[in-house]
Amino acid sequence: MDDIALYEAAKAADDGNRIPAEVLYATLDGAHRIKAWRNYRKLTLQALADSAGISKAFLSQIENGKRTGTIAVLSALARALDVPVDLLAE
Template identity: 40%
Template sequence: MSVQFIVEDDRRRFAVLPIDEYEELVEARRMLEDIQAWDAAKARNEDHIPIELVDRMLAGESPVRVFREHRGISQQGLAEAAAISAAYLCQIEQGRRQPSVEVLKKLAAALRVDVDDIA
């Protein structure tokens, strides 16, 4: 890096550098800020819903099924985690039964989502 310093009162007051080096520094700073923002979001455990999942739910697919498959959980595994039968879970996913609030809470906990995400 070729920097020229302007000194005033025996102190460096300004630094002059070629524009391409300046632009590289600006880009590096932006990249660092993006990385820091990403790290901060991950530390807060923010989990964003991939657009593919949103599209499936907007198309009418059961949010419980969408999140279950996204998490790689079998119907049996989710049913056991929520303390319900696999048949009941199947009916929920097919839209033939409405789960109680208590069951929704258990399903949401097992899927690591908010109740609002699957209700």
């Protein structure tokens, strides 16, 4: 494949999603993906919990690995964070 064909193939496969370096480094340092995205979006626990329709305590437990969220909860968090849900799933 020549360079132009490779470029066109890559462009066609691009879904537009990017992971900011701040989020990547936070997760590599051990932060939960939801917490990394929440901090990147500059949201408080309360603000994200309210946006997702869950309690602040439940969100804290998810971020600290004490509980796992259902698909519905992860979907709500993904919508609130404006990211695809697969970027939040562990």
